[in-house]
Amino acid sequence: MAIYKSLEIFQKNPKSSVFYLHLNRPSHRNALSRDFFTEFPEALSSLDQNPNVNVIVLSGTGDHFCAGIDLKTLTSISENFVSVDRGRVGEQFRREIKWLQDAITAIERCRKPVIASIHGACIGGGIDIVTACDIRYCSKDAFFSVKEVDLAITADLGTLQRLPGIVGYGNAIELALTGRRFSGPEAKQLGLVSGVFDSRDELENGVRLIAEGIGLKSPLAVTGTKAVLQRSRELNVEQGLDYVATWNSAMLLSDDLTEAISAFAQKRKPVFAKL
Template structure:
């Protein structure tokens, strides 16, 4: 019986930071179909357990990831069959499942930070776009390679980029398939900061993660829920949602801990983790 492919390692720290690191540098950290459900299940398991306060996704080697492995598109895989009405219907269902694997990042109750070195290409940009914040090294670049192999990007990046970049810039990425360098990515708001090298990148992102992990996980989850809802809905609908959300998470004891820690500059406010999600 063949062993499953190992695409990444996962470290869960005592301070609530989880660090998922892509670890196939010899293959430019490319993604085969097996990668997607593994990532989805890992993120959802972290979310359901309730102990994780922030997730960092980083990589190894020269490039963050070259995206979907090109051999995925070769051969007679049922995943790619669109030769009949029935197969096209199945194709749609399969594609929705793949999309859901990156949506798990967006839907997690904790923030997800992405640390990019080298190339972030094709499906890797779909992954990065689903994260809350992105950081990169000075030599990093981003590319929607799909247009260069005759297909439209289809795992969420076209839908998410328009909320991260001006319309014209997002369309330039989608239509041209050219490299989008670190400096321009920072200028246009695709990344939060550019660091000189991989070591500095990881140190910076883990430092940001530590600051997030030190805050109330309840308030952090509520903030992410509110931001995501406002991104996808109008102001009036989002304000209505906020009134319901705040009534659900407003906790004066939690606030008391936060205020005391802020006043005393305490390193650990003693916040309880989120409750685990019940298994069904």
């Protein structure tokens, strides 16, 4: 397994199909370095292609999930500009932003479901990351902030595109314009997270049980559900129904379906082949 500067991948149980991907710069509150933007999509791709992986849990080492993008990363981007031509600098800057965006969008490109397990700070770029995840949970002491406006930046890595679909436009614009800090329980009230756990230990154990449960389901059904839900965000109901009909015409008649029916009839747990 690859060695990363900003991340770590591991299994808690070698017999489990749940793999853990940790942001791993605890001394910097897991602020997103330039290494992260190179390594994160590579790590997700490797997990996506690994047939032993059914579910990915994304968390952070140390006391916080993510304090946002490292200011040194922003400085390094501006220092790379060599032209004095405003148009060429702008075009290069746009390509840099698209490259940063692509690292976050890698979560959505990953076929396997990605569950965010959030403790401590989840600020700025941390919000970009978790809004791209499929499911989010947090501990009671977690806190959040769409912080970019306070740094004189328009958030550009996905929060402004994904957050409104999760918490509603009115809530999203209020959070983005004020940059205010909000708690784990408020995140649950807004719909940003699906559940709040009393402590980090309870969060980790609860997320593990949820992930293990999903990991036991048909991999074809799980990856199909993620793909169809993502596509349906861009479609009306009629188009979405047509898309899932086409999807299932290719995927429904599988060995997974036969096994699920047999297991139900025999009152046993189904066992599915790796994907």
